[in-house]
Amino acid sequence: MVMAKAARNTVGILGNVISFGLYLSPCPTFYKIIENKSVGEFKVDPYLATVLNCTFWLIYGLPFVHPDRILVLTINPIALMIELIYIGIFFYYAPNQERKKVVYWLCGEVVFVATVSLVFLLVFHDHKRRILAFGIICDVFNIIMYSSPLTIMKKVICTKSVEYMPFYLSLANFLNGCVWTAYALIKLDIFILISNGLGVLSGAVQLILYGCYFKSTLRDENVVDVKASQLQLSVSDGPARV
Numbered sequence: 001m002v003m004a005k006a007a008r009n010t011v012g013i014l015g016n017v018i019s020f021g022l023y024l025s026p027c028p029t030f031y032k033i034i035e036n037k038s039v040g041e042f043k044v045d046p047y048l049a050t051v052l053n054c055t056f057w058l059i060y061g062l063p064f065v066h067p068d069r070i071l072v073l074t075i076n077p078i079a080l081m082i083e084l085i086y087i088g089i090f091f092y093y094a095p096n097q098e099r100k101k102v103v104y105w106l107c108g109e110v111v112f113v114a115t116v117s118l119v120f121l122l123v124f125h126d127h128k129r130r131i132l133a134f135g136i137i138c139d140v141f142n143i144i145m146y147s148s149p150l151t152i153m154k155k156v157i158c159t160k161s162v163e164y165m166p167f168y169l170s171l172a173n174f175l176n177g178c179v180w181t182a183y184a185l186i187k188l189d190i191f192i193l194i195s196n197g198l199g200v201l202s203g204a205v206q207l208i209l210y211g212c213y214f215k216s217t218l219r220d221e222n223v224v225d226v227k228a229s230q231l232q233l234s235v236s237d238g239p240a241r242v
Helices: 002-024 027-036 045-060 070-093 096-123 127-146 149-159 167-186 190-213 226-233
Strands: none
Touching: 002 070, 002 167, 027 070, 045 070, 045 096, 045 127, 070 096, 096 127, 127 190, 149 190, 167 190
């Protein structure tokens, strides 16, 4: 029992480290935004979605919901802060119309999270039912976010090019999913398992596609791959990205 707990803590810490690296992966993109003093065609939507996702996983890890998920709780406040910094940079350099969109979305997310959390906490008074309620909503948002790579996978297949699917980010996503899946299996957590099982599957498919189409990709070293970072971000949140 002690060995299982130690193994789980070790895997959880490793998962935190990998997840932290994934959350930092968009930094070059935001450096370009600062350098150009413009957001260009960059879209903030995945980052707004990640804020919502991280917030619910943070709540899931709180003691009054789940008393034994400290390693889920540790990464998500950090991730939330990083995502808000990204959104802040976008907001500073975005045109007025995009700024309004960010404000509306964040206000809507605050209201939504507060309403759902209040209802769940008032209706469900024991850990078991709170874990079930918040676990389901966390998985729903993770499944929605995991559907986004389908766009880039389709693009890879249609163009026979992996230009917009960076290998190391796909590999990191795959490894992140594997680590958190192992964490969920050592002491079964079905909600973390579902999220990260999908993460492993998504990462594996991306790596297979990369192997199939790598040689046929024409590369231009002078092109800054901003779109790749955008399309891949949504699979960088989580525990599945807890």
